Amino acid sequence: MSAIDISQCSRCRKPAILYQEYSGQHYCSSCLIRSVRKRIGKELRKQLILPKGENKESTTIMVAVSGGKDSAVLLETLHHFLKNRKDVKLIAGCVNEGIEGYRKPSMECAEKLANNLGIEFKSLSYKSLGFDDMDNVVKVMPKISKKNEEVKGMSPCSFCGVFRRKGINKLASEMNADYVAFGHNLDDMAQTVLMNLQKGDLERTIRLAPHTWAPIKGMAPRIVPIRWIPEQEVQAYAMTLDLPFHDDECPHSHQALRILHRDIVAKMEDAVPGTRHGLVHSSDSIKEMFAKNNNQQLSDLSNKSANNCEKCGEITSQEICKACIMKKWLVDHS
Ligand code: SF4
Ligand SMILES: [Zn+2]
Ligand SMILES: [Zn+2]
Structure with missing residues (x-):
């Protein structure tokens, strides 16, 4: 020791x-x-705006769960804070990517925790959305990339992230969710901020959750109540409370660009403790400054490029959404 x-x-x-x-x-x-709950509670009060008054309507929060430690802690803490509120309903929503040996045990953990807490659990698969299992997508990616220049250099996560977003949106609309909560921890958020800044992608920086003050047209606002909790503390919290979670990494994750950013952020944090907080604060400040300088509300900015996809009607910044483009690549191939 x-x-x-x-x-x-x-x-x-x-x-x-x-x-x-x-x-x-x-x-x-x-x-x-106690400390983790206090920080999450404080952030939740900022991000989750519940209707007030006698005739207040019930608010449904879909908690996006994967079976991993982050969404386990998110679900447990939201339940801790909201279980006595009659005007709030929590539902756990899980997307099955179709990854052999990885998704099944993790989904079982997610469902077990939801059951333990008395929270309804719903799931859907990539196949039911008209995509393919991720394992099959990974197999055909080299062939697709021969026909489509754009696919070269893409990782499985590029497909998976787009399909998952579609799955989350479908689940959220089936549940009539008013909010969707994600279990992004401080490390995840800092990596995302760095990735967006590195690409010079200001629009993504502005659209980064939480969306409480900047809702995106046609989409339940995303909230990220555990965003100030470092991964190590999330893990310690989940283990101390003996929450069921699955700790394995996805077999396709090694190809993700995020791995590089994970290492860089970890090295920066080692050298200068507090770096992760600094990155996320920077992103918040950019959002605020952007709104101020443009004399507009963040909501106007984040809705600026929101159209409906010509094929599926989903909100997108293009004419046809990324999911429909990717689906076509897969269909054209087969
Ligand atoms: S690591 Fe990539 S491929 Fe695996 S589940 Fe996550 S996004 Fe999907
Ligand atoms: Zn103590
Ligand atoms: Zn579409």
Whole structure:
């Protein structure tokens, strides 16, 4: 055991289980749970605006779950904060990508947690959306890329991300969801901010969740209540509470560009603790500044390029959405 592991909790002097480099604080398991909940609760109050008044309507939140630790912590904490509210309904929604050996056990974990918490669980597969299982997509990608220049250099995640978004939107509309909650932790968010900045993609920076103040036309606003919790703390929280979650990596993830950004962000955080918070704060500041300088609301900016796809009607910045283009590549190939 290292010296860090045998340190005392900075708050109650019990043995610590985690050292927070960016704050210099040690945490025992109970103080960590309290601290994580406090930060998530604070963020949730900012992002989730519930109707007030006597005749307030019920609000449905779809919690996007995958069976991994992040969405397990998201589901458990949302349940913790909202379980006594009669005007809020939580539903867990899971998209099955069709990845052998990976998705089935993780979906079982997600369903088990939802059942334990008494939350309804719904799922749909890529196949039911008219796409193909990801395992098959990965097999045909080299052939598709020979015919389509655009596909060269794409990773399986480029397809998977587009299909999953479609699946989440379908589930959310079936549930009449008012909000969709995602379990992006601080590391995920910092990586995304860096990726968007690196590409010079200001529009994506502006459209990044939370959407509370900048709803996108035709889409339930996305909220990300655990966005300030580092991955390590999410893991410690899930393990301390013994939440069922699946810890394996997707077999196609090694091809993702995100892996590179994960390493870069981790190195930057090591060298300068607090980097992840700084990146996410920067993105928030850019959003605010952009709105101020343009003398517009963020909602106007994020809706600027929102059309309906000519094929499926989904909101897109192009004439035909990416999912329909990708579906055509797959159909043309077969
Ligand atoms: S790692 Fe990529 S291919 Fe695997 S589930 Fe995630 S997005 Fe899909
Ligand atoms: Zn303590
Ligand atoms: Zn479409």
